[in-house]
Amino acid sequence: MKKRMRITWAAIKMEIKQHRTTFAVYVLLRFFVIAMMILALLNRNYEHVFLCVLTLFLFIVPSFIQVRFKIELPSLLEIIILLFIFSAEILGEISSFYILFPMWDTILHTINGFLAAAIGFSLVDIMNKDERIQFHLSPLFMAIVAFSFSMTIGVVWEIYEFAADTFAGLDMQKDTIVHHITTVTLDATKSNIPITVDGIKDVVVNGKSLGLGGYLDIGLIDTMYDLIVNLIGAVTFSIFGFFYVKYRGKNTFINRFIPRRKNKKEDYLREAEMLLEEKSEE
Template sequence: MKDKQRTPKENKPSRRRCEAWKKAIHMELREHKSSFLVFTVLRMLVVVTMVLQFFNKNYENVYLCVLTLLLLIVPSFLQVSIKVELPTGLEIIILLFIFSAEILGEIRAFYLRIPIWDTILHTLNGFLMAAIGFSLVDILNRGERFSFKLSPAYMAIVAFCFSMTIGVLWEFFEWGMDVFFHLDMQKDTVLTSITSVMLNTEGLNVPVTIGGITDVAVNGESLGLGGYLDIGLYDTMKDLFVNFIGAVVFSTVGFFYVKNRGKGRFAKRFIPRLKSKDRDFLAIAEEEEEMEQAKEDKQ
């Protein structure tokens, strides 16, 4: 038997649903003038970069630009879908973080031009992930469906663990990209000394140090780097350490925020909260679509 073709009436619910989502995300983007201004400016910069990369035939960078455009909408999409309100300050930082990592870091090569660029972003990532982890627990802690109350110390520990878990998973991702696609996401470090038990000629479990390394040759050819080339280990450990610092900073701030019953102004700017009913843009958009559908049915 042949599959029955869907009639226009049968397609209306899904079309209405898509229209409601578009309206909701549009309303979410325009809710705060400052974050919308940042979003608009960054989007324009990404589009200009994408056009330039296309004409330069850097199609991989074009893909990064498309990915960045999608990522810039993610904060608004999450707010609409899970009904959580991101503070304006946090939303702006997330948008700037995405732009800094993808456009400035990758395409404009800030990771190479500014040695501390990667360190800054990983520190900020630890801070942001701790804020998100803290907010998840805080929302559950204030939810009407749950009767338990978590201590400020426990919430801070959960936020810290959440941030570190995200940091570790990201390092797993970088390692996977390097192993399978040879992208060198784990940047290398030039060292002037190395210590290893494998250098022990007697086969003992005693480390041997070689210092004052000024050059390394591979297959008889000098690398010309002025030292020994470490393959990603130092970069990974540095990223995890600065992620640790960012997580500790926000977890400490969040601890005092909860302990003082939400009176901290600084932490309040970075901790998401549940949306109020008048800010549930998806419900508002769906109601508008239903009203339009009712008008069409009457006609």
């Protein structure tokens, strides 16, 4: 077991260093995360320390997937994934970009929709190219699978945010200030008639004014916005993916986002195993 872990870790290091541009981005982001973690330790902010450790772990995941499943991620896709992790955890959570820049969460969810569709699409594309598999999907069906995969990931993430808010007392589903609501709860006749209340300027809780300037929506609008922009990202990639398969090899742009199977020269797991065996013999 220990030998297998050593081989895998050696292969991951080789994988990371092999792609120079990706490696440079990885080292730079890792430096920033470690610096943030040291500052968090000095300030005894252990929640931020945990987020930094989680980020460092997530940085390794793309390379681990490439090594263990023998899948080659395009450099551009891998760099975007690394930047996405850094933007979500370090900038978003620790540096409060979600609060400082209201569109930050929207941008990340749009990118997430695009990337998730790319991953879903590539899974089907890899199976389509595998001679051992007896069925092959049409370009349209592959686009539908990619879209469905992306939306499923988006929904699962929103469920995670809801669970974190409900059971851990967090506020991942950010609140929205609105000035009118429509609800059947205020229907005195109990006839399921929606009643609209306009011009809401404040909310009073336990007799104390919150001074919000409107009604506090507790996450529903944020969740729906997230799913809508996820849909936009998913649809965008699904359209590109459809034409990628229909006119195979002619779309160089989308090639940069679709993983493929590794060839023998890119199998760093085998190479790492051979190197460790040579060292043990010495």
